[in-house]
Amino acid sequence: MSDRNCLIKNAIVNGKKQDLLIENNIIKKIGNIDDAIDKEETKVIDGNNKIVIPGLINTHTHIPMTLFRGVADDLPLMDWLNNYIWPMEAKLNADIVYAGTLLGCLEMIKSGTTTFNDMYFFLDGIVKAVDEMGMRAVLSYGMIDLFDGEKRKKELKNAEENIKMIKKLNNERIGVALGPHAPYTCSKELLMEVHEMAKKYNIPIHIHMNETLDEIKMVKEKTGMRPFEYLNSFGFFDGVSVIAAHCVHLSDEEIKIIKEKKINVSHNPISNLKLASGIAPIPKLVENGINVTLGTDGCGSNNNLNLFEEIKISSLIHKGATLNPTIINTKQSFEFATKNGAKALDLKCGELKEGYLADIALIDLNKPFLIPKENIYSHLVYSFNGNVDTVIIDGNVVMENGKMLNVNEEKIYEKAEKAYYKLIN
Numbered sequence: 401m402s403d404r405n406c407l408i409k410n411a412i413v414n415g416k417k418q419d420l421l422i423e424n425n426i427i428k429k430i431g432n433i434d435d436a437i438d439k440e441e442t443k444v445i446d447g448n449n450k451i452v453i454p455g456l457i458n459t460h461t462h463i464p465m466t467l468f469r470g471v472a473d474d475l476p477l478m479d480w481l482n483n484y485i486w487p488m489e490a491k492l493n494a495d496i497v498y499a500g501t502l503l504g505c506l507e508m509i510k511s512g513t514t515t516f517n518d519m520y521f522f523l524d525g526i527v528k529a530v531d532e533m534g535m536r537a538v539l540s541y542g543m544i545d546l547f548d549g550e551k552r553k554k555e556l557k558n559a560e561e562n563i564k565m566i567k568k569l570n571n572e573r574i575g576v577a578l579g580p581h582a583p584y585t586c587s588k589e590l591l592m593e594v595h596e597m598a599k600k601y602n603i604p605i606h607i608h609m610n611e612t613l614d615e616i617k618m619v620k621e622k623t624g625m626r627p628f629e630y631l632n633s634f635g636f637f638d639g640v641s642v643i644a645a646h647c648v649h650l651s652d653e654e655i656k657i658i659k660e661k662k663i664n665v666s667h668n669p670i671s672n673l674k675l676a677s678g679i680a681p682i683p684k685l686v687e688n689g690i691n692v693t694l695g696t697d698g699c700g701s702n703n704n705l706n707l708f709e710e711i712k713i714s715s716l717i718h719k720g721a722t723l724n725p726t727i728i729n730t731k732q733s734f735e736f737a738t739k740n741g742a743k744a745l746d747l748k749c750g751e752l753k754e755g756y757l758a759d760i761a762l763i764d765l766n767k768p769f770l771i772p773k774e775n776i777y778s779h780l781v782y783s784f785n786g787n788v789d790t791v792i793i794d795g796n797v798v799m800e801n802g803k804m805l806n807v808n809e810e811k812i813y814e815k816a817e818k819a820y821y822k823l824i825n
């Protein structure tokens with residue numbers, strides 16, 4: 401029996417009890433499907449008491465940082481990076497990164513995420529784990545030159561080699577992007593070359609922007625401009641697709657640039673709360689028609705990869721901040737994590753539609769916190785804990801009834817524990 405023909409019977413799909421047929425890696429049909437299905441060739445999943453949702457899309461993370469979970473809590477960004485995270489990251493290698501990525505993929509699959517947009521190091525280790533776990537990902541090598549010319553050359557060379565390595569894989573599930581870390585860690589020369597490279601290879605740029613007041617002050621002192629104005633002054637946003645993570649502190653002029661240049665925003669409310677960076681002006685961005693998506697950031701600043709928490713917090717935090725309970729409703733925050741994420745990554749998924757990629761999750765509704773089963777789409781935002789039942793990515797069933805089909809979970813935990821001890825010793 402091939403996993404790649406799959407019929408989900410009698411589930412809630414787009415608010416209605418119906419069936420969903422997957423052929424190869426595509427949602428072939430949604431409706432009442434009985435006829436002409438070859439039961440020998442088709443895997444049938446009982447969807448009774450279950451809801452089908454599009455797999456979630458995490459648009460900003462550093463996946464191997466699962467190994468940094470809990471190691472440096474309760475610190476501000478610059479102290480956290482300079483004195484804790486960067487010294488530990490100096491000990492990384494491809495094996496450690498591989499172990500952290502296996503764990504991260506497992507955690508994401510179990511909480512309904514099927515695609516993630518990543519920025520990190522040792523991409524050969526990340527690629528290997530993503531491939532084995534069957535996830536969809538866009539990967540970028542995180543470049544930091546700290547304004548040093550030699551370092552810049554090395555970082556650009558490394559980035560280009562990674563682009564070639566990933567393109568050569570020809571793996572439909574694994575895409576590549578460019579990841580200049582941020583305007584306070586990357587020189588103008590590096591950013592300009594990144595822009596050229598993004599055009600040359602026709603790939604997106606993934607960058608941290610306006611996360612803290614400190615970094616904005618640093619950029620302003622150096623350039624006389626706020627970060628978005630500075631990058632815009634040398635055409636960084638022209639003719640390329642950009643995913644800007646955080647965007648916590650923005651001037652009206654910067655919001656105008658984001659709108660005009662069609663920059664995708666990755667909102668990471670939990671990371672921003674934990675590092676006390678601030679609260680992003682998401683309602684204002686939505687009002688301006690800007691594409692808002694959701695990210696968890698790495699497990700050093702979250703400390704998990706459960707995007708359902710991000711959906712809930714993004715619906716709550718702006719209500720509290722604006723004293724307006726009507727702001728960011730359940731449909732909007734759910735779309736941040738699905739449809740909008742797909743748009744940012746230029747993928748045909750994030751919605752349950754015929755012809756779209758078969759990246760989906762099934763949730764068992766027989767849970768105390770999902771009863772009564774009447775307003776399920778509200779429950780998914782405000783009361784679900786993220787534990788999904790079954791996950792299908794690119795037409796492959798990777799988890800069924802809470803059990804991973806092709807990987808040994810215990811081995812992943814063991815590997816991650818071992819890798820962690822290598823990092824801290």
Ligand SMILES: O=c1[nH]cnc2c1ncn2[C@@H]1O[C@H](CO)[C@@H](O)[C@H]1O
Pocket residue numbers: 462477481485486489519520521541542543581608611671697698701
């Ligand atoms: O919230 C954050 N702000 C800035 N840098 C971060 C954050 N989270 C992780 N990293 C850092 O970004 C680099 C990845 O290329 C890593 O050094 C990682 O620790």
Ligand SMILES: [Zn+2]
Pocket residue numbers: 460461462608645697698
């Ligand atoms: Zn980050």
